[in-house]
Amino acid sequence: MTLAQPAFLFLAAAAGCAFIRNAKLRALLLLAVPCISLLWVALLDSGTHATVQYAGLTLEMMRVDGLSRIFAIIFSIAAGLSALYAWHVRDLMQQIATLAYAGAAIGGVFAGDLLTLFLYWEVTAVASVFLIWARRTHGAFSTGMRYLLIQVLSGVLLLMGLLLHYQDSGSMAFTSMTLGSIGTWCIFIAFGIKCAFPLLHNWLQDSYPAATVTGTVVLSAFTTKMAVYALARGFPGTEILVYIGAVMTLFPIFFAEIENDLRRVLAYSLNNQLGFMVVGVGIGTPLAINGTAAHAFCHILYKALLFMSIGAVLFRTGTSKASELGGLYRTMPKTAIFCLIGAASISAVPLFSGFVSKSLILSAAGKEGYWLIWIALLIASAGVLSHSGIKIPYAAFFAKDCGKRPAEAPRHMLWAMGITASLCVLIGIFPGVLYSLLPNDVPYHPYTFGHILTQLQLLGFALLAFVFVMKTGLHPHEIRAVNVDSDWIYRKFLPKQIKRISPTIGILVSLPGKWLANAVAHSTAQLAKLSEPRGVLARGWSINSMVFILTVVMGLVLIFNFGKV
Amino acid sequence: MPSKSNKPYDFAAWFTWVDNPVRVRRVVRALLIFCAVLFVIDLLYHRHAYFGFEQSRGFYAISGFVAFAGIVILAGQLRRLIRREENYYSPESIDGEKYPPNELSIIDNKQRSEFTDSQQNESITSRSTAHMDQGGDK
Amino acid sequence: MNFFDQVPALQIAVPLIGAPVCVLLRNGxxxxxxxxxxxxxxxxxxxxxVAATRDGTVIRYELGSWSAPSGIEYYVDIVNASVLLVVSFISAIVCLYAYRGAEKEIQQDKHYLFYTGWLLCITGLLGIVITGDAFNAFVFLEISSLATYLLISLGPDRNSLTAAFRYLIMGSIGASFILIGVGFLFAATGSLNMADISARIPIADSPRTVLVAFSFLTVGLMIKAAIFPLHAWLANAYHYAPVTVTALLSGTATKVSLYLLLRFFFNVFGIQFSFGQMLLNYVLLPAAIAGFVLMSVVALYQSDLRRMLAYSSVAQIGYIVAGICLVSPLGISAGIVHIINHALIKSALFMATGCIVYRLGHAHIQSLGGMAKQMPITTAAFIASGLSLIGVPLTAGFISKFNLIAAMLEQGWWIGAALILASSLMATLYIGRVVEIMIFRKPRTSTGTLEVNEAPMQMLIPLWLLIALSIVFGIFGNETLSIASAGAERLLTGPLAPALVPESAYLSTGAGQ
Amino acid sequence: MNPLWTLLPPLAVIPFILFFGEKRRNLRELSIIVAGFVLLFINNRIYNDVVQGASPESGSLAMMGELSMKLSAEPIGNLFALLASFLWVITTVYSIGYMRSHKEINQTRFYICFAIAIAAVMSAAYADNLLTLFIAYEALTLSTLPLVTHAGTDAARQGGKTYIRLLMGTSIGLLMPAVIWTFVLTGTTDFEAGGILGPEIGTTTLAILAGLYVFGIGKAAIMPFHRWLPAAMVAPTPVSALLHAVAVVKTGVFALLKIATYTFGVDTLAASGAGEWILWIATFTVLASSLIAFTKDNLKARLAYSTVSQLSYIIIAALLASSTAITGGAMHIVMHGFAKITLFFCAGAILVAAHKTLISELDGLGKTMPITMVAFTIGSLGIIGLPPASGLWSKLMIAQGTLDNGYIWIIAVLMLSTLLNIGYLLVIPLRAFFKPLPAPQSEDNHHSHDSTHASDESYDLLSSNSMQAAGWQEAPAPSLWAIVMTSSVVILLFFYPAPLVELLEQVQWR
Structure with a gap:
């Protein structure tokens, strides 16, 4: 089977799911497929496999190298973990969507040409949206529609870009590109949408809190990281990415700070973390690309862990809003611990996974002399601590007791969280395992004394600042509210404007038609007046008038004929 | 599935200090000392650095504190600008509506709540569950 | 002398003899x-x-063996042979139809007169077509006209008398114009024989006489062929005549006049003179175009089916004239083809209308609701022939319209083509309007149902015969087209005679008179 | 195999239909299905010939001088014929369920007109020259009119009026002169590889001619001649499905593809840029009809406007004058055909089973009609062009074709239209699935018992439990089978479009 690839395994399983009536069996399949895939990916030889000819194009469906392998591995792991976390889910649709989504993401990172990438790109869009709709509320429905539209927008831009690029370069191969032509810009923006570039980001914060408990965990892993992969593959060293990434790291932290829905806080945090990876891609040195890959790897794990823990809270309490929560450590202590591990990881506390990956990117930025960017990343790191490191666990588990006494998360969730948490810690302690998977062979040692010292200072004093703002009451309270983001433009402003001007436009559009209709009606009325049975043209002419006309005609004919002689 | 009450070990005990102002104050004090120690080490230890400014003494400490405090304060100001009520976009947005309960397993077992300040919570909890049930019928 | 040699004479003699027989029989x-x-x-x-002349042969028959130009000569080529066939065929079919169709419309005791008139009319029409003598043509014209007045006046409506009277006046004026024209021609050439005249016109030394002759013939023929704006007699005549008569006339009378027009201007005066020198198309083409555009509009607004079809006829005549005015092989053959096809189509339409009148007693368009239920075969016939009139493919109308537009475009007259299309669209509308009412509208009676039966078979069979023929000619368009293009070729060769009569001999005999 | 044979099954079955009539309706419908299979078989034989490069042709019937009626098989036509004949079978199966359970009147007449229409489609598909195509086109218009007005209601009459007026008007007023003009210019109307209109004919003439063809073929429903299509939606759903989603409208765009390829020739069309001005109108149609579709709450009306929009894709493909685009257009005929017929089938199923015609009433219908709604989703994906549905390939090729002659802006329009498609099409099945059931208490009758039950299970539909639950109210089995068939093809063609590509590779572009 030259075509065989892990993605097909997932997709076939997704299709097969529909015919399995036993939900438990489906859950088992959901768990087994990623395990097989993980093994498969680990054993794959580097090189290009599964080449297909289609309509004169050569599709390379399996390009295995360091970069694609590490993403495929973490995607498989993430799929497995979220399957375990979703063990209780009986909803066939979510199960199918999860499998198809994960499979497409894996297929996407193995895509050796842009067309294959595009196909998987679209499948991730279509499959993932069901995880949002699966919530089956009005709000989730419209959020899902928005999500799908934006995802497909990204897809069609990619399609447009790949066609233009193909026209320009004569090649569909998915390799490093340089910005310049319309085609590459289209591809770039397509990646940018899925990667949640600033102002293209709000689908992320809009949709992730809208998905189901388990759906959000799945969502958090694939789409954006696939985009990061695509950027790393397609646009390494594109300088504009450095600045885009820096902005990405910074602006979400402010929103995250005042956001009430903890899952949305995590979505903003996700956006911020993507910024680090984008900066890494933008720097583009082997070290930076390594940093991006490593950070994506770690990030998938700890972000999943955080989403899992908040998901567990939601699962047990029915809400994920900071203003409704607090003090849950009493009855959900294990979830709280896992959440703390996730928080520590994302905050890059030494011995946790974020520390070993983020420092790669910071070092790369430092080495290349991007001092402004470096400062931005530093500030962003403090920001990460503030919203993900402190706010998430604090608001959910520690802050003022909300009075809820939910039961501890179900066992399978605890297992999923536990495994994820231990992976986070393991990577933090033994970074070599992760580093050995990285695409580029660049030696790096995170645990230097200076590094640990500076990081601890940063975190320690930031914690102090936290204590300070708490004591002084400067810390924003958790209140039931939403904060407008740039999606205000298309969710509020534009609809309002359209509603306002549409009557005018309607009138304007209908005017020419009305005029035309009037003119036609008028002229037909005139014609009708002449032509109806009593009209001049149609009534039986009297002999007098007939003869008169005859005379006139005769005269005219004579004049005409003699005029020429 | 409700977790069993007769567990061999209760992790919640790890965190009980959070609700005890005295112990919290003790933790804060420890943090202060920890930071002070770090700061002192930083003064003594010559770090490898990429940039000149990075090398200045206490750079990380100050930037950590200032960045954190700045972010929090600025965010507070930002909120005044962009805060809206929950169903601002639409009454049917996810922010306004309840999570459909059928996918959840909301369990609120009060008998396990050794740490409860019992006077207030029962009423709140029962109200919220009642509310949830209504929401489920929609 | 074998039988075949006498065919041209028989063509006229048979109906001419039939007419008095009818009078004598005094039985409907x-x-x-x-x-x-x-x-x-x-x-x-x-x-x-037709079979004999199809290959380009010309049959010249000297009546009573008096040699032309002094004697009357019957001159048959493919052009008039085909018109002869149209006239007699339509007559045969409509006559079959008249067996029942006329029984209600015409008083029983006048039936024999009716048929006498019919035969005389046919005699006249055939005579006009077959004769090669200009004056003789006038005589036959008068015969047919008088017979037609009679036929029209037999109509059941009081208006039919006035209609006949108006037709009488206009027809007479037309005929006398033709007579004047022929007279002037005689003055100019000293001959009444068309072939002879055609040979002599170029040498005539009195162009002014010829000009007058030309002008009178133009207008006279325009009246007889009902070319706009001299068409007004036709609407009333077709409207108030018995429908059977209308069916007959619509297929024959105007077509014959058109034939005469073709013959005079193409062969007698010659193309060079008529169109090169006199720019006849500058007179006829505006008339034709105004005719088919305006009359289609008028047809759209009529409330009576017969009147609608009458105006539609004027419009269709406009097509034919427009085709002829192109003076190109394609244009003329399109004209001739449409003469044939329109005869079939319009007769069929009037026959279908006759079926309706037979059952309903009238043909008010607005009252035709429920027709499709009660008289499905008639309705279907109306639709089929209506489609043909519109020019839907696989019907005869399509062949004519296709060629007409092709001819227009070939000459670069795209405005003309566009106007033809506009007028076709109006045809779609006016036919569609009737069909719509027939199929969809509820009857306008108090009970909400129309209590009529299907028309009798004796009427439907000839009707469907015509329709079948129109479809056959629509599919095998070459059958008519080849005749038409042979005719066009014949007309475009110019004068009738030279090839046949040596010019010198001609001169000597002609000058001697 | 002589393409004339394709006329035989649909025409030969008419006496059978008449003979069996209403009394033996099972036999009547069986005979149609048999005829359909025979037709499919014949078309398949022709496919085998064509795919090997042959072009079987019939004898010619001289009509006017040089002009004759003649059939010959070439790839695009064969593709279209295969599509139409395959869907004829399926639609007949569907009709069995639909017409009976909807208790339609005059079913015999319905099936007869249907058969005639199929014969007309076949002759259009295999037309060897413009004249034959034109004749088949008109025959199709006339034979489908009774189907449009089938219901006999005022609305049906009004719809039929618009239908016939627009189609006859455009074909007589614009298409006929175009054919004649072509004939006058070139002396022939035959379809020839590379086209018959050479570059020696001026650009203006070509541009006008192209306009006459595009607007004259009213069945292609380019604005402003699109009104007939929504109007024709008064017809019974199988008619809307086969004729107004596939056969009739596709005859229009198919004709345009053929004219672009074999009358103009891609090279002439590309070199002269004659089609450019129409491209603007076609793209306007794509967008405008999508926007109109948004405003339609009636399901079939929305589908109709979606069809208008999709037809303009194919018009664009024809006018782009590139072999890739035209191949894409031809594939879109098939792919959109299957997808849209699925949607119409579903609309009919919803009407029959749930008695609903408005989109706003569909909330929660995913619970009672899951199969229909899944099929609807697949069909929508097919039209949008999202994997795993087939529309992607054709859209891709059309988009690729836009680049051949530098019409980059058209890609942007196509992409925008994709998004609009999601907004007005995909939303339909999704709200049926994912919007919670409307409060059913206000409703009458037998539902009231279910309603409480429904509300707590409405969230886990499609889970295995609810599959077993007896809440399904699907359309009758034959209709459901038809839906499943067509929607499977939509997916199948995504994974296996090779036969189409192989066939279209045989098109001779020059």
Whole structure:
């Protein structure tokens, strides 16, 4: 089977799911497929496999190298973990969507040409949206529609870009590109949408809190990281990415700070973390690309862990809003611990996974002399601590007791969280395992004394600042509210404007038609007046008038004929 | 599935200090000392650095504190600008509506709540569950 | 002398003899039988003539063996052979139809007169077509006209008398114009024989006489052929005549006049003179175009089916004239093809209308609701022939319209083509309007149902015969087209004679008179 | 195999239909299905010939001088014929369920007109020259009119009026002169590889001619001649499905593809840029009809406007004058055909089973009609062009074709239209699935018992439990089978479009 690839395994399983009536069996399949895939990916030889000819194009469906392998591995792991976390889910649709989504993401990172990438790109869009709709509320429905539209927008831009690029370069191969032509810009923006570039980001914060408990965990892993992969593959060293990434790291932290829905806080945090990876891609040195890959790897794990823990809270309490929560450590202590591990990881506390990956990117930025960017990343790191490191666990588990006494998360969730948490810690302690998977062979040692010292200072004093703002009451309270983001433009402003001007436009559009209709009606009325049975043209002419006309005609004919002689 | 009450070990005990102002104050004090120690080490230890400014003494400490405090304060100001009520976009947005309960397993077992300040919570909890049930019928 | 040599004479003689027989019989049924018999015979005879002339042969028959130009000569080529066939065939079919169709419309005791008139009319029409003598053509014109007045006046409506009277006046004026024209021609050339005249016109030393002759003939023929704006007699005549008569006339009378127009201007005066020198198309083409555009509009607003079809006829004549005015092989053959096809189509439409009138007693368009339920075969016939009129493919109308537009475009007259299309669209509308009412509208009676039966088979069969023929000619368009293009070729060769009569001989005999 | 044979099954079955009539309706419908299979078989034989490069042709019937009626098989036509004949079978199966359970009147007449229409489609598909195509086109218009007005209601009459007026008007007023003009210019109307209109004919003439063809073929429903299509939606759903989603409208765009390829020739069309001005109108149609579709709450009306929009894709493909685009257009005929017929089938199923015609009433219908709604989703994906549905390939090729002659802006329009498609099409099945059931208490009758039950299970539909639950109210089995068939093809063609590509590779572009 030259075509065989892990993605097909997932997709076939997704299709097969529909015919399995036993939900438990489906859950088992959901768990087994990623395990097989993980093994498969680990054993794959580097090189290009599964080449297909289609309509004169050569599709390379399996390009295995360091970069694609590490993403495929973490995607498989993430799929497995979220399957375990979703063990209780009986909803066939979510199960199918999860499998198809994960499979497409894996297929996407193995895509050796842009067309294959595009196909998987679209499948991730279509499959993932069901995880949002699966919530089956009005709000989730419209959020899902928005999500799908934006995802497909990204897809069609990619399609447009790949066609233009193909026209320009004569090649569909998915390799490093340089910005310049319309085609590459289209591809770039397509990646940018899925990667949640600033102002293209709000689908992320809009949709992730809208998905189901388990759906959000799945969502958090694939789409954006696939985009990061695509950027790393397609646009390494594109300088504009450095600045885009820096902005990405910074602006979400402010929103995250005042956001009430903890899952949305995590979505903003996700956006911020993507910024680090984008900066890494933008720097583009082997070290930076390594940093991006490593950070994506770690990030998938700890972000999943955080989403899992908040998901567990939601699962047990029915809400994920900071203003409704607090003090849950009493009855959900294990979830709280896992959440703390996730928080520590994302905050890059030494011995946790974020520390070993983020420092790669910071070092790369430092080495290349991007001092402004470096400062931005530093500030962003403090920001990460503030919203993900402190706010998430604090608001959910520690802050003022909300009075809820939910039961501890179900066992399978605890297992999923536990495994994820231990992976986070393991990577933090033994970074070599992760580093050995990285695409580029660049030696790096995170645990230097200076590094640990500076990081601890940063975190320690930031914690102090936290204590300070708490004591002084400067810390924003958790209140039931939403904060407008740039999606205000298309969710509020534009609809309002359209509603306002549409009557005018309607009138304007209908005017020419009305005029035309009037003119036609008028002229037909005139014609009708002449032509109806009593009209001049149609009534039986009297002999007098007939003869008169005859005379006139005769005269005219004579004049005409003699005029020429 | 409700977790069993007769567990061999209760992790919640790890965190009980959070609700005890005295112990919290003790933790804060420890943090202060920890930071002070770090700061002192930083003064003594010559770090490898990429940039000149990075090398200045206490750079990380100050930037950590200032960045954190700045972010929090600025965010507070930002909120005044962009805060809206929950169903601002639409009454049917996810922010306004309840999570459909059928996918959840909301369990609120009060008998396990050794740490409860019992006077207030029962009423709140029962109200919220009642509310949830209504929401489920929609 | 074998039988075939006498065919041209028989063509006229058969109906001419039939007419007095009808009078003598004084019996409607018998008169019908005679008429039917004569028509069929005529059809057969004209078939023979068509077959004989199809290859370009010209038959010249000297009546009573008096040699032309002093004697009357029957001159048959493919052009008039085909018109002969159309006239006699339509007569035969409509006569079959008239057996029942006329029974209600015309008083029983006048039936024999009716058929007498019919035969005389046919005689006249055939005579006009077959004769090669200009004056003789006038005589036949008068015969047919007088007979037509009679036929129209037999209509059941009081208006039919006035309609006949108006037709009489206009027809007479037209005929006398033609007579004047022929007279001037005689003055100019000293001959009445068309072939002879055609040979002599170029050498005539009195162009002014010829000009006057030309002008009078132009206008006279325009009246007889009902070319806009001299068409007004036609609407009333078709409207108030018995429908059977209308069916007959619509297929024959105007077509014959058009033939005469073709013959005079193409062959007698010659193309060079008519179109090169006199710019006849500058007179006819505006008239034709105004005709088919305006009359289609008028047809759209009529409330009576017969009147609608009458105006539609004027419009269709406009097409034919427009085709002729192109003076190109394609244009003329399109004109001729449409002469044939329109005869079939319009007769069929009037026959269908006749079926309706037969059952309803009137043909008010607005009252035709529920027709499709009560008279499905008639409705279907109306639709089929209506589609043909519109020019839907696989019908005869398509062939004519296709060629007409092709001819227009070939000459670069795209405005003309566009106007033809506009007028076709109006045809779609006015036919569609009727069909819509027939199929969809509820009857306008108090009970909400229309209590009529299907028309009798004796009417439907000839009607469907015509439709079948129109479809056959629509599919095998080459059958008519080849005749038409042969005719066009014939017309475009110019003068009738030179090739046949040595010019010198001609001169000597002609000058001697 | 002589393409004339394709006329035989649909025409030969008419006496059978008449003979069996209403009394033996099972036999009547069986005979149609048999005829359909025979037709499919014949078309398949022709496919085998064509795919090997042959072009079987019939004898010619001289009509006017040089002009004759003649059939010959070439790839695009064969593709279209295969599509139409395959869907004829399926639609007949569907009709069995639909017409009976909807208790339609005059079913015999319905099936007869249907058969005639199929014969007309076949002759259009295999037309060897413009004249034959034109004749088949008109025959199709006339034979489908009774189907449009089938219901006999005022609305049906009004719809039929618009239908016939627009189609006859455009074909007589614009298409006929175009054919004649072509004939006058070139002396022939035959379809020839590379086209018959050479570059020696001026650009203006070509541009006008192209306009006459595009607007004259009213069945292609380019604005402003699109009104007939929504109007024709008064017809019974199988008619809307086969004729107004596939056969009739596709005859229009198919004709345009053929004219672009074999009358103009891609090279002439590309070199002269004659089609450019129409491209603007076609793209306007794509967008405008999508926007109109948004405003339609009636399901079939929305589908109709979606069809208008999709037809303009194919018009664009024809006018782009590139072999890739035209191949894409031809594939879109098939792919959109299957997808849209699925949607119409579903609309009919919803009407029959749930008695609903408005989109706003569909909330929660995913629970009672899951199969229909899944099929609807697949069909929508097919039209949008999202994997795993087939529309992607054709859209891709059309988009690729836009680049051949530098019409980059058209890609942007196509992409925008994709998004609009999601907004007005995909939303339909999704709200049926994912919007919670409307409060059913206000409703009458037998539902009231279910309603409480429904509300707590409405969230886990499609889970295995609810599959077993007896809440399904699907359309009758034959209709459901038809839906499943067509929607499977939509997916199948995504994974296996090779036969189409192989066939279209045989098109001779020059």
């Amino acid at each position: 049924r018998a008169a019908w039988a005679v008429t039917q018999f004569c028509s069929v015979i005529c059809t057969l005879l004209s078939c023979m003539l």
